[in-house]
Amino acid sequence: MNKLFGLVLTGGKSSRMGTDKASINYHKEPQSKYLYKLLEQVCDLTFYSIGDQQKIVDYPDEKCIVDLNEYRGPLNGILSAHKAHPDAGWLVLACDLPLIDLENLILLKKERDTEKTATAMATHKTKLPEPLVAIWEPEGLKEAIAYMEAAQSSCPRKFLINSDTKLVFPIHDKVLFNANTLAEYEHAKSILANESI
Numbered sequence: 608m609n610k611l612f613g614l615v616l617t618g619g620k621s622s623r624m625g626t627d628k629a630s631i632n633y634h635k636e637p638q639s640k641y642l643y644k645l646l647e648q649v650c651d652l653t654f655y656s657i658g659d660q661q662k663i664v665d666y667p668d669e670k671c672i673v674d675l676n677e678y679r680g681p682l683n684g685i686l687s688a689h690k691a692h693p694d695a696g697w698l699v700l701a702c703d704l705p706l707i708d709l710e711n712l713i714l715l716k717k718e719r720d721t722e723k724t725a726t727a728m729a730t731h732k733t734k735l736p737e738p739l740v741a742i743w744e745p746e747g748l749k750e751a752i753a754y755m756e757a758a759q760s761s762c763p764r765k766f767l768i769n770s771d772t773k774l775v776f777p778i779h780d781k782v783l784f785n786a787n788t789l790a791e792y793e794h795a796k797s798i799l800a801n802e803s804i
Contacts, residue, residue: 613643
């Protein structure tokens with residue numbers, strides 16, 4: 608029951624960025640591939656979550672789970688993965704996280720509480736769960752299905768705020784920086800450039 612699978616969410620529209628966030632190059636390779644390689648180091652198995660309009664041939668050497676489109680928003684991909692492997696916990700990462708690193712994923716895994724709905728990272732500043740830098744437990748995902756079927760909102764953060772969620776604070780808040788616009792992309796690139804000096 609404690610097995611942990613990794614999931615890279617690549618099925619988003621990326622409308623604010625104007626280009627596919629999964630293919631952006633922050634670390635000398637597409638962001639989705641970079642995240643996949645990070646997850647492989649901490650998870651038993653790792654998968655790409657892809658939209659039904661994407662082609663599995665885009666990821667020929669790795670495992671993919673195609674969105675079933677039963678739910679709205681980011682939970683669509685997570686719940687599709689849960690349906691494929693209902694006994695696994697899922698360490699989920701979104702492609703808009705250019706600064707996330709192995710050190711913090713190891714921390715998240717170490718702090719995992721399998722009795723909770725999820726174990727999610729949160730910044731020291733907001734103390735709000737980051738649902739797309741989180742380990743979702745099987746029972747928690749069953750609760751999420753009931754929530755999605757009953758609630759007006761498809762917001763995974765709102766669900767985690769109102770659930771039994773363990774918060775894990777990163778070593779530095781910046782690793783949870785979301786890059787969803789060109790300005791945020793440039794900001795992330797400047798941070799990474801300064802760190803490599």
